[in-house]
Amino acid sequence: MTALSSRDWGSLALCAIALIIAACLPLSSGAYNLTIGVTIAMYTVLATSWALFSGPTHYISLATAAFFGVGAYVTGIGIQHLPYWTLLPIAGVIGAVMAALVGLATLRLSGVYFVIFTLGLAEFVRQAITWIQNISGTKGIYVLTQITEAHIYWQLLGLAALVWLLGWLIGRSRLGFALRIIGEDEQVARHSGINTARAKILLFMVPGAVAAITGAILAPRYVYLEPALAFTPMLSFQVVIMALLGGTGRLWGPLVGVIPFTFLWEGISASFPNQTTLLLGVCFLVIVYLLPKGFVGLVDAARRRMRNSEGFA
């Protein structure tokens, strides 16, 4: 680790100020804005942690919904027995362990296996929980707490700060360096003595834990929890699109994708509720053919062009 330069301190301070401003939202605005704020905060956390893993490794994870649902169930079941604050770390640990197991099974193999495996994971857990409920005769779970929308918002904001901090620390660590090499060329990484499977599994535990904690935080918002709601597969795809739309090359990239996409999604689902699937599909195609590096790539290209034109003038 190298010492922080004054520029690093500057950007850290800037981030802190931005977070404080964002934290004032519940104090100043109405219920609708707060709902949008919670949605944006939730997707920011999910997409940023997703990009931490998938950005450098190029593995597309579709397991977000599975981790999220498990986290929501941790709160749903645990709230009757344990104090709320212990549930978030428990959800995080369970998510991380699940991610490690998934990683052990698939991350030694090629990327396609990983995609298929994570695609099926949410459906698998959903079917398993539905089956257990059928056997035990319970249907859904009521999550009744004193937690308000503003509390959820602040918790998510704190989690987002934690994710950014973690991403920044990983970027400066040996693990981050190893991952950049893996992303460039896995063969080279293996030849220079990096245990590629271990690095990938370790990193995959981050989005696993974060998504589970997010699910645990958001469970009180649902009030009534059932498998079809907690494990909605759409969530995984939305997270992938937002992160790729913003760009996974930078820590702030996913945020740039989350904000416009959330408004677009809200607008479309308000006026054409049946066309959200079509929207998802079109977004995927736009990303592949028009924005392969996301908005971040656009910004970088514009910056490069500006620098070049200055150089020639």
Place this chain on the structure above:
Amino acid sequence: MDVLITGLLLGGTYALIAMGLNLQYGMARIMNLANGEMLVTGGFVAFWFWTGSQISPLLTVFLVAPAAFALNWLIYVIFLGPLVKRARSRGQLEVDAILTTFGLSFVAVGLMLAFFGGDYFSYSYLSTPIQIFGDTYGANRVAAFVSAVLICGALLLWLARSRAGMTIRAISVAPDSARLVGIDVRRTAALAFALGGAVTATGGALISTFLTLDASTGVIFTLKALVIVIMGGVGDVRGTIVAALLLGLLETFVARMIDPGLTLAAAYLLFVVILLFRPQGLFGRPTT
């Protein structure tokens, strides 16, 4: 016995679907996650012709197959060809293909929802009982199985004997060397992709005679077909057939003995076992 035969009947139809995906992934090297939507489309067309003008699904197949062939050819030329051209490595092509075909599958689901709505659709065709070894089965399942066996057999023969089949196998085994002996790899890949789509749509038309489908069930069939293809070994046609029969048996067994809601979970567990112990497929040799 009852479970065994029902499982084999189901597995035969699965073999046809998985064969379609294997042509696309094993031969044309495109991981097509919109495969299940092609199946549902085939099912929709069969449903339409049967309820609209009482045309037998077994005849509709002759219309579905060429139409799906043309459609998949267009998809390959318009969407996937440019990706193959710009990809610098196999890994990048895989990521691009996965994202694109996900996009296409969502667009397909969205269009189907818009035009047909989200209702389940099923029709009763040939739902007369047939006696096999003292137990009774739906004639539609048997008819679907027999057609699937015929189509699979014809496909196997074509792949093994004909010149076009040989070029397809050649690009599957060694795409770079295939070019050296004068095979137009991109044209042949497009052919394999289109053929795979046609086979899958045919499977969809057959499966719709005895299963209930709706606009968004495609992804479940995609998953099952993927599990079968990986279990059988990518590009291995014989392995695919064996794996499909195994999956059919396992699903029928789980549905009968434990809970019908767990069939996908069973397929998924099988997938985990395969990944852990034989990631190269049932008959595959370990690669270095």
